Amino acid sequence: MQFKINIHQMKYFFEPLNLSDPLYIMFSSGTTGKPKCIVHSNGGVLLKHLVEMGLHANAKTGSKVFYFTTCGWMMWNWLVSGLLLKSTIYLYDGSPFFPNPEILWEFVDSEKINFMGVSAKYIDALSKENINIIDKYKLKNLESIGSTGSPLIHESFDYIYSYIKKDVSVASLSGGTDIVGCFIGGNPMSVVRRGEIQGPILGMDVHVYDDNAKSLKNKKGELVCVNSFPSMPLYFWKDNNNEKYHDAYFNKYKNVWCHGDYILKTENNGFIIFGRSDATLNPGGVRIGTAEIYRQVEQIEEVLEGLVVGQIWKGDSRVILFVRLNENSNLTKELIDQIKTKIKTGASPRHVPAKIVAVQDIPRTKSGKIAELAVRDIIHDKQINNITALANPECLDEYKNIKELNT
Numbered sequence: 001m002q003f004k005i006n007i008h009q010m011k012y013f014f015e016p017l018n019l020s021d022p023l024y025i026m027f028s029s030g031t032t033g034k035p036k037c038i039v040h041s042n043g044g045v046l047l048k049h050l051v052e053m054g055l056h057a058n059a060k061t062g063s064k065v066f067y068f069t070t071c072g073w074m075m076w077n078w079l080v081s082g083l084l085l086k087s088t089i090y091l092y093d094g095s096p097f098f099p100n101p102e103i104l105w106e107f108v109d110s111e112k113i114n115f116m117g118v119s120a121k122y123i124d125a126l127s128k129e130n131i132n133i134i135d136k137y138k139l140k141n142l143e144s145i146g147s148t149g150s151p152l153i154h155e156s157f158d159y160i161y162s163y164i165k166k167d168v169s170v171a172s173l174s175g176g177t178d179i180v181g182c183f184i185g186g187n188p189m190s191v192v193r194r195g196e197i198q199g200p201i202l203g204m205d206v207h208v209y210d211d212n213a214k215s216l217k218n219k220k221g222e223l224v225c226v227n228s229f230p231s232m233p234l235y236f237w238k239d240n241n242n243e244k245y246h247d248a249y250f251n252k253y254k255n256v257w258c259h260g261d262y263i264l265k266t267e268n269n270g271f272i273i274f275g276r277s278d279a280t281l282n283p284g285g286v287r288i289g290t291a292e293i294y295r296q297v298e299q300i301e302e303v304l305e306g307l308v309v310g311q312i313w314k315g316d317s318r319v320i321l322f323v324r325l326n327e328n329s330n331l332t333k334e335l336i337d338q339i340k341t342k343i344k345t346g347a348s349p350r351h352v353p354a355k356i357v358a359v360q361d362i363p364r365t366k367s368g369k370i371a372e373l374a375v376r377d378i379i380h381d382k383q384i385n386n387i388t389a390l391a392n393p394e395c396l397d398e399y400k401n402i403k404e405l406n407t
Helices: 042-056 074-085 103-111 120-128 154-163 240-249 290-297 333-346 372-379 393-399
Strands: 022-027 037-041 064-068 088-092 115-119 144-148 169-172 174-176 181-185 206-209 220-225 257-265 271-276 303-313 316-325 355-358
Touching (some): 037 042, 042 074, 088 103, 120 144, 120 154, 206 257, 271 290, 290 316, 290 333
Parallel strands (some): 115 144
Antiparallel strands (some): 174 181, 206 220, 220 257, 257 271, 303 316
């Protein structure tokens, strides 16, 4: 059976909406528990994305904006908004290493892309494979590389400028599904500093707070936004009296949005993120961000990636590091000593794990984020609240009843 539709005879009806009318529901990734069902407004998202794409990403009529993402992640919603600026948008959903490790750069080069968005883990993977892009692709039209999903470590900045392109703006971005955008990020007018996110997004009154709601500089604390902004959620779906909404963002500081990132504001008014607040480690009562350990571990050739959690042990907390090694490596005593030495010298003695355990796989959400809290719960024999949000929940069996964690 065939149907023919004459689009010229179709009638379209346009109905005006209020800025605060619902646009869509976004489901959070599940890194901090069960995914939240977040209802966003059409006007708030529109204004937020016009600022981020039109100013911070420098998108405009004729620009070509590309993101390596799935259609289930908020970056897809962000990317679609490029059409508001009459930009051409491109999306790649699949393995960035098939059929070869340079496939994304072939695409960027051939399509003359202006803005390319990727994950920090992708940049790290390229670096570990020693992929040299700069000698093979000119990337003449590429102005900016946006990185999100996790903190972009200092060494990844070095890799981009040495092996991808020298005259490109590196914009490390941080925000989330909660606001369908960013709190802090890059902009094409400011200096890029190694290891730093350049500054707040326009209209975002971002501070770093200590436990007493005092604004900090050059000290680690909580990422907060002290004034309202357009893309704050309208509400959570079926959230009676907005209780879950309040508990998610306003429970720590009165009338101040606390996002749950452990962060530092630098002398340059840039920012460095050290991981999720609820995943920070507290050995001996000293607070440590997980990203501080990942940065050291990821520089070791034998280690593909790591996952670090805190284990309650004899009335205190000790650091446990799980590592996924490349196929030609084993977790020997020599490699354990090398990892510990690297962490001790690159971070501090307090960062050194009490135990290092080799695993075959690391659990992650469907948007690719490492699920630290799921592992922390499982080694403490607790129920995992975000199991349905994981892309590979079967790998959690490997983390049960590990003998090394009983001594």
